[in-house]
Amino acid sequence: MDTADGKRFEPKILGFLCNWCCYAGADLAGVSRLQYPPNIRAIRVMCSAGADPAYVMKALLGGVDGVFIGGCHPGECHYTSGNYYTRRRVAMLKKLMEILGLEPERLRLEWVSASEGALFAEAIKDFTEKLKSLGPNPLKVKKRPGAVVGVKRS
Amino acid sequence: MVRFVPTICPYCGAGCGILLVAGNGAVVDTRPWSEHPVSEGKLCIKGYNAHEFIYHPDRLKTPLIREGDSFNEIGWEQAIKLVAGKLSETRDRNGPDSLAFMSSSKCTNEDSYLLQKFARVVIGTNNIDQCARLCHMSTVVGLGAAFGSGAMTNSIADIEEAGCVFIIGSDTMSQHPLVARRIVKARENGARIILADPRRIQVSRFADMHLRHKPGTDVALLNGMMKYILERGLEDRDFISRRTEGFEALEQALADLSLDEVEKITGVPKGEIEAAAQLYAEAEASCIIYAMGITQHTTGTDNVLSLANLAMLTGNIGRPGCGVNPLRGHNNVQGACDVGALAEFLPGYQAVADEQKRKAVAQAWGVAELPASPGFTAVEMMNAAVEGRVKAMYIMGENPMVSDPDIGHVEQALNALDFLVVQDIFLTETARLADIVLPASSWAERDGTFTGTDRRVQRLRQAAEPLGQSRPDWAIICELAGEMKAGDSFAFSSTAQIFDEMKKVTPQYAGMSFARLEQPAGLQWPCPREDHPGTSILHVEQFTRGKGKFHPVVYRAAAENPDKEFPFILTTGRIMSQWHSRSMTGRSPTLNAESPEGYVEINPDDARKLGVADRAMVEVRSRRGTVQTRARVTDRVAAGVVFMPFHFAEAAANRLTNAALDPVAKIPEFKVCAVALKTVK
Amino acid sequence: MAKCAEVVQDILRGMLRERLVDEVVAFGRGLTGSDILPLFITDEQDIDRIVTTSYCPSSLAKLVARYGDRNKKMAIVVRSCDARGLVEIAKRRQVKPENLYLVGIECYGVVREKRGEVYIFADKMEVDGEMMPLDEAALSPNCRRCEYPVPTMADISCRIEPEGDCLVTVNTEKGKAMLATASVPVQDAPPSDVAAIKERAARWQEKDFGDIKRMEPGERLDYWLSQFDRCIKCYGCRDACPICVCKECCLEPDRGLIKGGEYPPETLFHAVRLTHVGESCVNCGQCEAACPMEIPVSKLYHMLSKEVGSIFNYEPGLDIDSLPPVSMVDEEDLLKTGVDFG
Structure with a gap:
């Protein structure tokens, strides 16, 4: 899908990647020279449960096109149960997004272990395609008259 | 165990009801009061945190006396003796008019009433004023001339019934949030909302129209609207002929006006002015809401008169959902005016120059004579002090060192005095210049009455004992009067007693009493008899002055306009979480954390030209002074206009503002002056 | 009486x-x-x-x-x-x-x-x-x-x-x-016979929630944004809410989420409150009663609590021993409820 100004729409994805699995998986994808779209900006978190729902909403309401959370497979959490919390939170967040009028597909949870570089690349490719078909985050194009612009910390 | 004490919020003039939560002899929290007719269980952030400053360590707990550059604590007895002695001495040596008194629209009606009585009876001067002069004096004078009563014509709840709400010069969402609530509800009921404001304030998010006129061009805008109404025959001929006088003069004055000219002056496209006029004139009931964007100009009175003209022209007076509704700034600015803390008026707006009324009040007070010539107004007092005509000043709960225009001049004036007494709850910027500082108890620690913007007289209820040795203002004044051998006229032991005397000389309050005011809704003046239910809408059958009077007004430019050297228009105002000179909100952690420092709003285009980044330090300079503050780059202001909140002493907008006065109301032009900007390296 | x-x-x-x-x-x-x-x-x-x-x-x-x-x-x-x-x-x-x-x-x-x-x-x-x-x-x-x-x-x-x-x-x-x-x-x-009240509740939930659900996603977003545009951040909804019990609140200024002194606050203000209390809302309506700008917040929270409750088979406020769904874990859960994480 193209944006209003005719440019090809490239979705921006924010990733919360677990240090013990998905982050290493992404790394592996990199060193294995696996091709995947460059649309994701990764934040390394010590556990996928570190992706506080408030931060996920901050990203989405701030105009990010999609949020990707990568955690350890069930039963493999470094902290025993962090990924189970994440799973419940994502279920809640998707409902919340739906109620507010944001497509729940803009949030994706994947289990990616440190050895699954190919799976990571595939997941990002798929998510990027999905977001392209959804189009830009509607909040990005909403004008907020009277807001402070260009918040540049001096 | 906790108690919930119903009382009134000490911030804006909306007069919301709050419940102070008192536990273990102290106020611990604030909750909304659901039974109150104005706030209905809702509050704004200031209301919710109204209790926070009460126990701030800066609270004054004992009287203080100046020793060189610092203050020493003294006892009450000694302080009262010293003050009484100095006041008597100055009066005897230089005459009564060498003293000046500043009351406060934050204090109760009883406090203001007693201070003006003290000035007039004990000293013998009309040099008594308060900050109403700085905010809504143009309303008192303007609506007084047009309608006969210088107050909000309708009630706050009444706005809901409007078919069209015209908001001009009021940031209602942030300054009177619980009034804005009624605008929101009116809109839900189908009303159209017209906003006229140079800034893109929060109301613009849901207003049907936003006319963004240049600061200081209100008269032109309003005349343009009236011109269109007359052209299209949208005026209410029946109302005009039955209820008003002077219409021909208005017609004549508008005859030669061209809307193209208006467009050029105001910067608002002609089509928008026409559309707004159409909306306003055609609605079943149209309500005007305004605040300091209208009043704080050298043309403040003209602006108010224009609004009165517009309302009368379309017959929008005396019915539910219409009217001309000034939103008063302070919790009790309406009351302070009602009870006579004004240089030209005795209680109840009885002119001091009116011999008959003066005599009647003198008789009620048991004195032979009262001073007959109007005294110095707030800004004039400062001028007189600089000139040496005022030697001593008594300031009760005001902070002119932040709130008056051209602070440099105020500082000079206060320093020139022989003797300055400041009575306050904190050592404010003004109190630091005093010779003696008297500690007053806070609003939560006393009884009394406040009068809200819709003329609603309401009871304030004590929730805790006064902190330290602080005392209610009225008790201090009584003590002082006793020391000056005038104790007989000031023998009060409760606020109820003061109220009972006050209502005898204030005709609007005649039918009220503390017992009647016990109900959550209080009573709206005029309430002339004890069986009178109070008045929610003024001018129903006829205007207070009989017929409403049109005053044709011609547009005059502001006193100072941008030029090559000072290319920007500076306009000033308040923000949601701070209050005036911040002596209260600055000491409320929750409120102060919201906006702890001052800033200047700059349009992105201007910022780009000046090379100013968001949050960068900039220098703002006018002919009177220079301040440094942070830039906030936002399209809230139009290009060529900058905005500064005036709360912050360290980046005081009022070092820059122009003290030029409205010729009639003597209100200074806070809203327009010319400034230059540059970045600070 | x-x-x-x-x-x-x-x-x-x-x-x-x-x-x-x-x-x-x-x-x-x-x-x-x-x-x-x-x-x-x-x-x-x-x-x-x-x-x-x-x-x-x-x-x-x-x-x-x-x-x-x-x-x-x-x-x-x-x-x-x-x-x-x-x-x-x-x-x-x-x-x-x-x-x-x-x-x-x-x-x-x-x-x-x-x-x-x-x-x-x-x-x-x-x-x-x-x-x-x-x-x-x-x-x-x-x-x-x-x-x-x-x-x-x-x-x-x-x-x-x-x-x-x-x-x-x-x-x-x-x-x-x-x-x-x-x-x-x-x-x-x-x-007491509560059947009639259950019927009334179902009818009004259908109406209040259905009105929102029937909107297109974009329309729904615009609806909520226009509601939140009126917010003056009085914190009244938070202060009235029996679920909000934190002594320190992440919605206060300079905690990295919500800027101080900006009115209306970012939409995030409401979203964060939703993430914190939505699953536990007991539908007491105090948030909406406290809102000076008549934002239908209670409808929003109640709706989320109902939706989340349907996934986890949870109803807040009934049983002191059943914990809020996102503050507990269960290895088997959700695998059987068929929630799509994509």
Whole structure:
């Protein structure tokens, strides 16, 4: 899908990647020279449960096109149960997004272990395609008259 | 165990009801009061945190006396003796008019009433004023001339019934949030909302129209609207002929006006002015809401008169959902005016120059004579002090060192005095210049009455004992009067007693009493008899002055306009979480954390030209002074206009503002002056 | 109608006199006798002020959590939403359930705007002594959606009959002890028929939530943004909410989420509140009652709590031992509920 100004729409994805699995998986994808779209900006978190729902909403309401959370497979959490919390939170967040009028597909949870570089690349490719078909985050194009612009910390 | 004490919020003039939560002899929290007719269980952030400053360590707990550059604590007895002695001495040596008194629209009606009585009876001067002069004096004078009563014509709840709400010069969402609530509800009921404001304030998010006129061009805008109404025959001929006088003069004055000219002056496209006029004139009931964007100009009175003209022209007076509704700034600015803390008026707006009324009040007070010539107004007092005509000043709960225009001049004036007494709850910027500082108890620690913007007289209820040795203002004044051998006229032991005397000389309050005011809704003046239910809408059958009077007004430019050297228009105002000179909100952690420092709003285009980044330090300079503050780059202001909140002493907008006065109301032009900007390296 | 209040007063008076509790929390007559204030009562004389009218301007659960001494024994006159709020607060360890003695009042709705002295019954209402058919429009919106007229979570529950009788049901062992001190005879009431109220709740939930659900996603987003545009960030919704019990709040300025001094606040303000309390909303409606700008926040929270509850088979405020769904884990869950994480 193209944006209003005719440019090809490239979705921006924010990733919360677990240090013990998905982050290493992404790394592996990199060193294995696996091709995947460059649309994701990764934040390394010590556990996928570190992706506080408030931060996920901050990203989405701030105009990010999609949020990707990568955690350890069930039963493999470094902290025993962090990924189970994440799973419940994502279920809640998707409902919340739906109620507010944001497509729940803009949030994706994947289990990616440190050895699954190919799976990571595939997941990002798929998510990027999905977001392209959804189009830009509607909040990005909403004008907020009277807001402070260009918040540049001096 | 906790108690919930119903009382009134000490911030804006909306007069919301709050419940102070008192536990273990102290106020611990604030909750909304659901039974109150104005706030209905809702509050704004200031209301919710109204209790926070009460126990701030800066609270004054004992009287203080100046020793060189610092203050020493003294006892009450000694302080009262010293003050009484100095006041008597100055009066005897230089005459009564060498003293000046500043009351406060934050204090109760009883406090203001007693201070003006003290000035007039004990000293013998009309040099008594308060900050109403700085905010809504143009309303008192303007609506007084047009309608006969210088107050909000309708009630706050009444706005809901409007078919069209015209908001001009009021940031209602942030300054009177619980009034804005009624605008929101009116809109839900189908009303159209017209906003006229140079800034893109929060109301613009849901207003049907936003006319963004240049600061200081209100008269032109309003005349343009009236011109269109007359052209299209949208005026209410029946109302005009039955209820008003002077219409021909208005017609004549508008005859030669061209809307193209208006467009050029105001910067608002002609089509928008026409559309707004159409909306306003055609609605079943149209309500005007305004605040300091209208009043704080050298043309403040003209602006108010224009609004009165517009309302009368379309017959929008005396019915539910219409009217001309000034939103008063302070919790009790309406009351302070009602009870006579004004240089030209005795209680109840009885002119001091009116011999008959003066005599009647003198008789009620048991004195032979009262001073007959109007005294110095707030800004004039400062001028007189600089000139040496005022030697001593008594300031009760005001902070002119932040709130008056051209602070440099105020500082000079206060320093020139022989003797300055400041009575306050904190050592404010003004109190630091005093010779003696008297500690007053806070609003939560006393009884009394406040009068809200819709003329609603309401009871304030004590929730805790006064902190330290602080005392209610009225008790201090009584003590002082006793020391000056005038104790007989000031023998009060409760606020109820003061109220009972006050209502005898204030005709609007005649039918009220503390017992009647016990109900959550209080009573709206005029309430002339004890069986009178109070008045929610003024001018129903006829205007207070009989017929409403049109005053044709011609547009005059502001006193100072941008030029090559000072290319920007500076306009000033308040923000949601701070209050005036911040002596209260600055000491409320929750409120102060919201906006702890001052800033200047700059349009992105201007910022780009000046090379100013968001949050960068900039220098703002006018002919009177220079301040440094942070830039906030936002399209809230139009290009060529900058905005500064005036709360912050360290980046005081009022070092820059122009003290030029409205010729009639003597209100200074806070809203327009010319400034230059540059970045600070 | 005084009779019911008398029975409740009698029970409370007995509890205070017998030192079963140190303090009583209820709504009672305020300044003039016709206005209502929340009261914390330690003196038996003040018990007379307590009323049982259908006008409850704040959440007593929240007031108890905020101002009550958790080590004191307290009797609280609750409606089911208050009781459910207290259950949620107890889960968050802000009150000690063993110190709370809940005197429940069956509630078929309260009025938001007070017009005289009002009592609401299942199918009629009494205004200033006059009985009339129930006007559902007069009810607070959250009450219309409420499925829990009977406070089964309270220790005893009192049913007010339209004729003024008060029938008391004992729900717990504690409840028996509470009634033991009462001087008026109390009989066990037959269970209330709540089918009609469940039907009403379903109807209004369908309407309130359906209106939102039927919108296109973009339209829904615009709807909420226009609602939030009016927000003046008074924090009234947070302060009224019985679920919001944190001493420090991440919505305050300079905690990295919400900028200070910006009005309206970013939409994130509301989203964060939703993530924090949405799953536990007990539909007490206090957020909306406190909102100066009439933003339908209670509808929003209630809707989310219903949606989330349907995934986890969870209903907040009923059982003190069942934890909020996102603050617990279960290895097997969700695998069987078929939630799509893509």
